[in-house]
Amino acid sequence: VEGNLDLKVNSEIRRIPATLQNSGEMFADRKGYHITYTPFQLEFLALDPFFHDMDYSAETSENVTNLSFPITVENLGTIYARPVITVIFEAATSVTAFTFTNVTNGKSMLITRSFIVGDILVIDTEESTVTVNGVEVDYDGLFPTLEYGSNNCTLATTGSSVQYTSTISFKRSYL
16 A cells, blocks of 8 residues: 655655555565574555655745745755745735746746735645635646746736735655
């Protein structure tokens, strides 16, 4: 049955969901003279090819009032990461759209709707969902990823004025 396989690298633990494949054969090399140790071989099948950090890295920006807000996000894994972008609207005057763009790789997502004070927008690229106040909404574009290294991103709103807090969180991924 699939479970979590954890690998300790230096002081960090990386995780991958995997299933043990050779439970009936893992002690096949054991001989009668193996008294103080037992050789064994484990084989796992992992459908996700990457290990992931157990904890999220996050970049939070508070009291954003720019209609177009540039932000740099550092992904220190070894492969792309799938972020969860959370935006909490604290003020919104005639806001009719929100766009998240990773300029580094060109992936962008547009959510067209009227946003009001108190709305919570979540773009969850791990689960491939977009919600406002917990209800799934339509979107245009691609679920953005964070490339290895530095990512230049833009949070943009269409409207007269806005104030929000944004958090871009992600688990670093490793080959």
